[in-house]
Amino acid sequence: MPDRGFTPTQLAARAAYLLRGNDLGTMTSAAPRLYPHMWSWDAAFVAIGLAPLSVERAVVELDTLLSAQWRNGMIPHIVFANGVDGYFPGPARWGCRDLAANAPLGMQTSGITQPPVHAIAVQRILDHSRRHGRTTRAIAEEFLDRRWPDLVRWHRWLAHARDTSENGRITLFHGWESGMDNSPRWDTAYANVIAGAVPAYTREDLAHVTDAAQRPTNREYDRYLWLLEEMKTARYEDTELSATMSFAVEDVFVSAVFSMACEILAIIGEDHSKPHSDVRELHYWAERFRKGVISTTDQRSGAARDYDLRGGTWIATDTIAIFAPLISGGLDREAERALLRTFEGPKFCGHPDLRYAVPPSTSPVSKDFRPFEYWRGPIWPVMTWLFSWVFARRGWAERAHLLRSEGLRQASDGSFAEYYEPFTGNPLGSMQQSWTAAAVLDWLG
Numbered sequence: 001m002p003d004r005g006f007t008p009t010q011l012a013a014r015a016a017y018l019l020r021g022n023d024l025g026t027m028t029s030a031a032p033r034l035y036p037h038m039w040s041w042d043a044a045f046v047a048i049g050l051a052p053l054s055v056e057r058a059v060v061e062l063d064t065l066l067s068a069q070w071r072n073g074m075i076p077h078i079v080f081a082n083g084v085d086g087y088f089p090g091p092a093r094w095g096c097r098d099l100a101a102n103a104p105l106g107m108q109t110s111g112i113t114q115p116p117v118h119a120i121a122v123q124r125i126l127d128h129s130r131r132h133g134r135t136t137r138a139i140a141e142e143f144l145d146r147r148w149p150d151l152v153r154w155h156r157w158l159a160h161a162r163d164t165s166e167n168g169r170i171t172l173f174h175g176w177e178s179g180m181d182n183s184p185r186w187d188t189a190y191a192n193v194i195a196g197a198v199p200a201y202t203r204e205d206l207a208h209v210t211d212a213a214q215r216p217t218n219r220e221y222d223r224y225l226w227l228l229e230e231m232k233t234a235r236y237e238d239t240e241l242s243a244t245m246s247f248a249v250e251d252v253f254v255s256a257v258f259s260m261a262c263e264i265l266a267i268i269g270e271d272h273s274k275p276h277s278d279v280r281e282l283h284y285w286a287e288r289f290r291k292g293v294i295s296t297t298d299q300r301s302g303a304a305r306d307y308d309l310r311g312g313t314w315i316a317t318d319t320i321a322i323f324a325p326l327i328s329g330g331l332d333r334e335a336e337r338a339l340l341r342t343f344e345g346p347k348f349c350g351h352p353d354l355r356y357a358v359p360p361s362t363s364p365v366s367k368d369f370r371p372f373e374y375w376r377g378p379i380w381p382v383m384t385w386l387f388s389w390v391f392a393r394r395g396w397a398e399r400a401h402l403l404r405s406e407g408l409r410q411a412s413d414g415s416f417a418e419y420y421e422p423f424t425g426n427p428l429g430s431m432q433q434s435w436t437a438a439a440v441l442d443w444l445g
């Protein structure tokens, strides 16, 4: 339990208070200043944190997100809050409303996507609703009935538009789509992006996180924004993007999450008598993407790799993404054991200098490791949560428990930071990050 700071009861109360404070009405901002809008995978985690507090409010969160779904099925990575400035690139820079035929009518969104963790949130909402009376159960079930077609459409879009070669791996056209924006996984792919003239811009993030060493560099930002210009030229059309984008990678982590999410949705569909054809398709995708993930792995170590479609090269960096097969399942016994040993060993959670035994975003022994810099080393509590949840689901109760208790020990400082320095445990990036509070609430719920 906590080695400093708050007791579990105090911590849960503070986490609930934080989510309440970040609540804009029908959406929760990802963080008060740095991220004043709704982010797709953040919203799913936020719903997971809200579910034990209020099933109704958790449903509202997902409803808001899904009402911004694009006509092709994509869930956009940002849904902009009305009348809120202070984030760049905002709606004007994305230009989706003017350029994209698939963009939703009512809401302003970005033009890319994020990891498909939403099925977990739907499952948590249904689980929590069962502990309540008829009215709350009915709200959760009515939500599922109403949104089932949208959830399937979302998964179908990923399986079709983002896996055109049907090899069971999801293609991304921007590093932001991975949710791990500046992970060293994308360094070589970005190195091949030749940024043309990018319209002038001012970074807002550096006004909130004043230590620039904790954020991506300006060079990185130029490339991020250049990719937006490329997408705008393609008018965000799925078929155009695969032909024109100078950044295109197959993300093994997203593919594994997708496989797992398809399985979860299929089970929900079975339990709630959804159309057989949907359930069959979901099971099929779960299997196709599981195989896709396994096809990237090293036979002995079980470690997974991404693939750079433009460079035609495998990407093998020692980041948290090598553990993708633990999420999707499908490795043979020996390789799975080896991969778990790596997870728990000195390259990751068992590194002797770590303050808490939780997985850093990049291995401290990697040459790419930077302890302060965003996805290049720091610990992201929401990742700890994801692995603890996955491990519990896979029947590894003890491992799940250990991650949970270490994650809670880390969170007991009460800062609910976006990410933490692995050796000192100091909070970094944005404070009062919604998904960090959500992880804590689920753990303590």
Ligand code: GLC
Binding pocket: 030, 031, 035, 039, 040, 041, 042, 178, 179, 180, 181
């Ligand atoms: C950062 C993270 C991304 C997250 C967003 C909002 O961009 O890299 O994963 O969704 O912040 O929290």
